[in-house]
Amino acid sequence: MSEGKNVLVIGSGGRxxxxxxxxKQSEHVNHVYCAPGNVGMPTVGVEPVAIAENDFATLIKFAKEHQVTWTFVGPETALVDGIVDEFHQAGLKIFGPDARAAQLEGSKDYALNFMQQAKVPTAKHTTYDQLNAARDGLDQYGFPVxxxxxxxxxxxxxxxxxxxxSAAVTxxxxxxxxxxxxxxxxxxxxPEYSLFVLIENGQYRILPMAQDHKRAYDQDKGPNTGGMGAYSPLPQLADADYQRMIDEVVKPTVKGLVDGGYHxxxxxxxxxxxxxAGPKVIExxxxxxxxxxxxxxxxxxxDLFELVDACLNDEELPQVEVHExxxxxxxxxxxxxxxxxVHGQNLGTFPAKPxxxxxxxxxxxxxxKLTxxxxxxxxxxxxxxxLKIAQANVYTYLNQLNVPECEYRHDIGDKALK
Structure with a gap:
């Protein structure tokens, strides 16, 4: 692997x-572009590029003109819309599943059928395409549903x-x-857990586990969001339960992808x-x-670059080593x-702190002067x-900010600490 590669990341958010x-921290990487990126990215040496994440033709042109070794796709919409297929047609390497495999996220019904086929444990479920049939179907389920x-x-x-x-209204x-x-x-x-697997056809590596907090307010109250905070590792997760997740969920999922010809x-x-009754897949x-x-x-x-690069070149995946x-x-x-x-609130600046x-x-x-x-x-x-120290550091910092038109949860990490 020669030094000084250029890579492109698609998306604009925190992920x-x-x-x-x-x-950018990899010794193999020279330049990281992010399209469209955001105004904070130069703080970590990343160059935002003003191209929309769904403008595939312009992204392909940019990747060719800037000698991009490969592209890493962040958001699901671009994957479901077939960005990987279009890059492949243009002869470019790109990290992410093609449009067919992306249906595992793009359609809940598709994912559940896949789980059934692959014998992956999940909840009892039914899909409906008519409102009246769905309302009648509520009789088959207890509440909450x-x-x-x-x-x-x-x-x-x-x-x-x-x-x-409330079910009928929803x-x-x-x-x-x-x-x-x-x-x-x-x-x-x-308890709910997030498990991330890097997959190269039948080969896989598991990344560190995390726990996300989906509800908007403390104590898991309020509406579902994209996620209000997370932490890793998970001291409350027993080794035996983690092993069951690998044996009963990860292995049949990866086998199902191979058997289904997903590449x-x-x-x-x-x-x-x-x-x-053991681990069950929610999504x-x-x-x-x-x-x-x-x-x-x-x-x-x-090194994240080495993991992705090996995956895209169908090489032996490096073992995943994790900091304590x-x-x-x-x-x-x-x-x-x-x-x-609220939009447009003045956020001021976020001072550096050890x-x-x-x-x-x-x-x-x-x-x-951020907005x-x-x-x-x-x-x-x-x-x-x-975790306790990390939690205290974050909340000490947040409590000192003057951000009146903002909100955050005050209990991220409590499930591990209490």
Whole structure:
């Protein structure tokens, strides 16, 4: 592997910030471009490029003109829309599954059928394409019941309905807002975990585990969001339970991909619930998660460039080595997120502090005077010898900020510490 490669990252959020930052730290990498990126990226030596993530033709032209060795896709929409297929047709290397494999995230129904075929444990479920049939189907499920929009919803298309009335309202809203199919699922009970697997056809490596916090408010209250914070490692996860996740979920999933002729080269995220009956899959995503990426990549001792490069060249994958230290991050979101986030609030600056890093996401302006652009604005992250210290570092920093039109959860990491 010669030195000084150029790589391109697709996307603009905190996840892409973390990916680009990790790649920039590799001794093999000269230049990291991120399209479209965000205004915070130059703080870690990454160059934002003003090309939309769905403008495949312009991205391909840029990759060719700038001698990009390979491209790393962050967001699911580009994958589902076939960016990988288009890059391959142009003779370019790109990290991520093709459009067929991306249906594992693009359609809940498709993913559930795959799990059934591959004998991967999941919840009891039924898919409906008619509102009345879905309402009648509620009789087959107890309450609470999980209702999922079939298509991409940015992590926000899942509703846990506590009773018949709220379930009927949710179903009506989903069909009225353009969903052609919805899925009813039994509501599983147990702690939720995020497992990320880097897959090269039948070969795989598991990245550090994390726990995401999906609900908007403390104690897992409020609506589902794209994620309000995460941490890694998971001291509360027993070795035996982790091994069951590998044996009962990861291995049959990877085998199912090979048997199905998917030729998968990319990341597969497996959202797991550890139930009394063992691990069960809640969902697949075909890419790294946001905000988990921001806490798992800093724990990688293994060079991210080397892992991806080996995967794309069908070589033996390096073993994944992990730092012992804990990493915890809390998302600073616009007030009103996810339903009606404030835009344009003055954020000022985020002063450097030992033990704290900022992964920027939905911000505009410049680094001397940042403005919020709605949704999840950035993530405050700490690496420390243990989770308790990392948690204290992050909240001490956040509590000193003057950001009146923003909000964040105050309990990220508590599930591991209490």
């Amino acid at each position: 892409e910030f973390a990916i680009a930052k990790a790649l 999980v209702i999922k929009a079939n298509g991409l919803e940015g992590g926000k298309g899942v509703v846990i309905a506590p009773d018949q009335a 179903l009506t809203q989903m069909f009225q807002t353009g969903q052609t199919r919805v899925v009813l699922e039994e509501c599983l009970q147990g 998968y080269h990319g990341i597969l995220y497996i959202g797991l619930m550890l139930t009394a 697949y995503n075909v890419r790294l998660g946001d905000p988990e990426t921001q806490v798992i990549l800093p724990r990688l001792k293994t 230290q804990a990493v915890l991050g809390v998302v600073l979101a616009a007030k009103g997120y996810p339903t009606n986030p 033990g704290i890093t900022i992964d920027y996401a939905n911000v505009t302006g410049d680094l001397t 919020g652009a709605g949704g999840r604005l950035l993530m405050v992250i700490s690496e420390a010898n243990d």
